[in-house]
Every structure is written in C-alpha cells, then in structure tokens.
Amino acid sequence: MPLTLKLHRALMALPKFSLAVLALTLLGGCADEFILLDPKGWVGVEIKWLIIFSFLIMLIVVIPVFIMAVWFPYKYRAANKDSEYKPDWEHSNKIEFFVWLVPCLIILVLGVLTYQTSHSLDPRKPLVSENPTMRIHVVALDWKWLFIYPEDEIATVNELAFPVDVPVEFIITSDTVMNSFFIPQLGGQIYAMAGMENRMHIIGNEVGVFKGYSANYSGFGFSGMKFKAKVLEQADYEKWKATVKLAPEALTDTRYDALTKKTKDHPVEYFNAVNPLMLNNIVEKYTGEQDGQ
Numbered sequence: 150m151p152l153t154l155k156l157h158r159a160l161m162a163l164p165k166f167s168l169a170v171l172a173l174t175l176l177g178g179c180a181d182e183f184i185l186l187d188p189k190g191w192v193g194v195e196i197k198w199l200i201i202f203s204f205l206i207m208l209i210v211v212i213p214v215f216i217m218a219v220w221f222p223y224k225y226r227a228a229n230k231d232s233e234y235k236p237d238w239e240h241s242n243k244i245e246f247f248v249w250l251v252p253c254l255i256i257l258v259l260g261v262l263t264y265q266t267s268h269s270l271d272p273r274k275p276l277v278s279e280n281p282t283m284r285i286h287v288v289a290l291d292w293k294w295l296f297i298y299p300e301d302e303i304a305t306v307n308e309l310a311f312p313v314d315v316p317v318e319f320i321i322t323s324d325t326v327m328n329s330f331f332i333p334q335l336g337g338q339i340y341a342m343a344g345m346e347n348r349m350h351i352i353g354n355e356v357g358v359f360k361g362y363s364a365n366y367s368g369f370g371f372s373g374m375k376f377k378a379k380v381l382e383q384a385d386y387e388k389w390k391a392t393v394k395l396a397p398e399a400l401t402d403t404r405y406d407a408l409t410k411k412t413k414d415h416p417v418e419y420f421n422a423v424n425p426l427m428l429n430n431i432v433e434k435y436t437g438e439q440d441g442q
Contacts, residue, residue, distance in 0.1 A: 289328035292370030299425035329365035344435030353380030370413035
C-alpha cells in the first residue's frame with residue numbers, strides 16, 4: 150500500500166480515535182480529574198471559580214483559532230474559484246490591532262485576578278469564621294501521612310477528621326523527601342519540606358469523607374500515599390476523637406522511628422499519649438536544635 154494512502158487513512162481515523170480517548174478519559178477519570186469542580190469548602194469553591202473563569206477567558210483566544218483552522222482551509226481550497234488571491238498582501242492594521250490587543254487584555258485581566266487571589270486565597274491566611282480555628286500538625290513520611298492533634302495529644306496515620314464549619318490550620322513538615330499535601334475538594338495544595346514548617350488553612354462546609362493525596366512524586370510507594378479527610382458533625386467528631394484516645398498504643402519515640410520506615414499502602418492507625426511538641430522536634434532535628442524535648 151502506498152505511504153500516502155496509509156497516511157490518509159491514519160489521518161481519517163484520527164478524529165474517531167481522539168473522540169474515543171476523550172470519552173474514556175471523561176468516563177474513567179471523572180471521579181478524580183474533575184474533583185476540583187465539586188468543592189465542599191469555602192476555599193475549594195473559590196479555587197473552582199478561579200479555574201472556571203481563567204478557562205473561559207482563555208477561550209477567547211482558543212475558540213477563534215479552532216474556527217479559523219476549519220474556515221481557512223475550506224475557504225481557500227483549490228476547488229473554490231471565488232476565493233480572492235492576493236500574492237502581494239503582507240500587512241493589515243486591523244489584524245495587527247486584534248492580534249496584539251486581545252492577548253494584552255487577557256494578560257491584564259488574568260494578572261489582576263492572580264494578584265488579588267494570591268492574597269485572598271493565600272493558604273497561610275487565617276479564615277474568618279465564628280468558630281475558633283483548630284490546629285493539626287501534618288508530617289509526611291515514606292509513604293504515609295501522620296496527623297498530630299497537639300491539644301488532645303493524639304495522632305493518626307492516613308486518616309484525618311475535624312468538625313464541619315470549623316476552620317483548620319495545618320502546620321506541615323516532612324521527615325523525608327519533599328512532598329505535597331493536597332485535599333482537592335477542601336482547598337489547595339502546599340509543600341511539605343524537611344526542616345521547615347508550612348501552613349495551610351481550610352474549612353469543610355459539608356459533612357463527608359474526602360480524598361487526600363500526595364501531589365508530589367516521592368518514590369516507589371507514592372501511588373499509595375493517600376488518606377481520608379472526614380468532615381463530621383461536632384458530636385460525631387467527639388466520638389471519633391474518643392475512639393482515637395482509646396487506642397492501645399502510644400506514639401513513643403521508638404514507635405515513631407518504626408513509622409519512618411518505608412512502607413507502601415500503609416493502613417490507618419491510631420495513637421494516644423502523643424508528645425504535643427513532636428512536630429517541633431521533627432523540624433529541629435534537621436537544624437541541629439532539640440529544644441522541644
């Protein structure tokens with residue numbers, strides 16, 4: 150078969166193949182890829198509309214390009230004898246005006262929007278609420294997440310819970326390589342780095358169980374570095390907390406050292422009698438200071 154005929158058949162089949170891939174992507178990944186468009190907290194809602202607005206304003210450039218990609222070949226096809234032929238044409242002030250003005254306006258709008266939301270959605274900025282902010286310490290390990298509740302002196306692995314409509318301040322670090330803490334439906338993502346503290350504020354405005362991820366590749370067990378974020382009614386949260394306090398095991402230094410070992414798809418664990426300064430000690434061991442002991 151001639152090569153040109155093979156190429157022609159391949160190009161003819163490409164739209165069908167592309168549609169099939171798109172359909173499989175939409176059907177197979179709707180639970181995760183589009184989870185940002187189903188937020189359950191104020192921060193997540195704001196991020197959702199930021200994504201949608203940015204997408205729509207950029208379509209001002211994308212849609213005309215697609216239209217011209219179809220219209221130009223059709224209008225100037227060899228069979229169209231009515232198309233005007235201008236071999237000496239080289240410049241148009243009207244075209245130059247729109248080619249430069251539209252992108253500049255889009256950049257200006259996106260620039261202003263980015264500046265505003267960089268401050269209003271700053272993950273370190275406390276959220277305004279009638280309820281007091283609770284604090285949870287987060288430690289990224291290989292390949293699991295450790296959550297410490299310093300006020301209650303309890304800790305969990307790969308499970309997180311807090312009351313509905315209560316703002317939460319996460320203080321985040323890593324006791325291994327750099328990682329990224331991410332609960333898509335409740336807020337943005339922020340990096341966890343050894344020897345450093347990072348902070349993120351979120352709030353859950355609907356009761357439910359939401360997926361949490363590691364959003365930064367960190368090795369062999371990365372795919373299983375997931376956790377559940379439970380947003381509970383206050384009464385249910387108190388029951389959950391009481392259950393954790395009844396855990397048979399304390400998070401001693403020896404037990405923590407065992408947690409730092411590399412494990413894949415680590416199960417949920419509860420610990421009582423946790424040192425509320427444990428996160429400080431984890432951070433300071435990379436700076437040569439151990440004042441929190």
